[in-house]
Amino acid sequence: MKRRTLLVTTLAVTAALNAPAALAQGKPIRIIVPYAPGGPIDVTARQLAERVKDSLGVVIIENRPGGGGNIGADAVAKAAPDGLTIGIAAVATHAINPWLFSKMPYNAATDFAPITQMLRVPNVLVMNADTAARLKINTLADLIAYAKANPAKLNYGSGGKGSAGHLAGEMFKRDAGIFAVHIPYNGGNPAQLALLSGQVDFNFDNLATAAPNIKSGKLKALAVTTAKRSPALPEVPPVADTLKGFEIDTWWGLVAPAGTPKDVIARYNQAFVAALNSPETRTRYAALMAEPAPDTPEAFGAFMKRELAKYERVVKASGAKVD
Incomplete structure (x- = not known):
């Protein structure tokens, strides 16, 4: 009995030492979402928090x-950096905003310890279906050819200066060697x-938002912006x-936060990657047109570094500023 008690005690101590500080203290883990409730980032974070409760305990x-x-x-x-607080890093907060805002309260490159990427959601270049038919544009090559043959006749809309749609449009114009007037609106909707309504000719929109109108035939999808075809829209080629x-x-x-112990990061990575790879999670995220992208802390850190450098060029070329 003494030997058995000693074994159980040893296993318990070992588990406590291998667990993140938050678990060892019996305290809930907090995930800070830098956006309002109800959006796709908030929804997917809540779904993931539910999936890791068995391995990490309470996650709020x-x-x-x-x-x-x-x-x-x-x-x-x-x-x-005690393992009690983690948060969401998004393309806006960690790649676009550092170049969009003249003053930043944090350093996106040095103030954070990456855990894992969660999701990638393709954007899609869409046209008003009637406009596309009238201009005889059926492919991305058709759009580029029309723009070159009709300088400054096309325009595109976005959710505002510095938005993902705006920057995608500027990147497209630069790479295609065309010009189109940017018309910013107060939000994606x-x-x-x-x-x-035909007020603008094309947009770069979030696939989850655009999908219902693509399926109904109101919008014509010309290309997705991911490097490969999206499983959610396999018939549409990438730009x-x-x-x-x-x-x-x-x-x-x-x-x-930067400085969080590496063993804590490793434990969180293990738990969240397992949750992201689960069939149930993948099914739930597919409904949002989101593709799970779990990886190692090192890989996610390298990815964010590349994105930060990429958007420096794109934002500066666009001239966008929000303050």
Whole structure:
């Protein structure tokens, strides 16, 4: 009995030593989402928190919207590196905003410890179906050819200066060697309504948002912006088939404050990657047109570094500033 008791005690101590600080202390883990409740980032974070409760214990979601995501990201950066607080890093907070805002409350490159990428959501180049038919545009090559033959006759809408749609449009114009007038709207929904009503010729929209109107025939999808075809829209080729190297999409992942112990990061990576790879999670995310993209902390860190460098060029070329 003494030997058995000693064995059980040893196993318990070993488990406690291998667990993150949050688990060892019996305290809940907090995931800070830098956006309002109800959006795709918030929804997927809550779904993931539910999936890891057996391995990590209680995980609560705290929404800290504002400042284009900067307020919530800064809260993660300033949190104690004890494993109790992690947060969402998104393309806006960790790749676009550092070049869009003249003053940033955090350093996207040094204030965070990557855990894993969560998801990538393709963007899609869409035209009003009637406009595409009238201009005889059936492919991306047709659109580029029309723009070159009719300088300054095309325009495109976006959810605002510095938005993903705006930057994708500027990157497309640069790589295709064409010009189209940018018309910013106050958010993605007004931009989509403008496209549906024929006020603008094309948009780069989030696939999850555009999909219902693509399926109904109101919008014509010319290309997705991921490097490869999207499983959610397999019949639509990527822009990269026409413009080599073109790749721009929406992504988000999990990070901790810089200085969080490596064993804590490793334990969290193990738990979240397992949850992201589960069939149930993949099925639920597929409904949002989102593709799980779990990876190692090192791979996610290298990816964010590349994205930060890429968007420096794109944002500076666009001239976009929000303050």
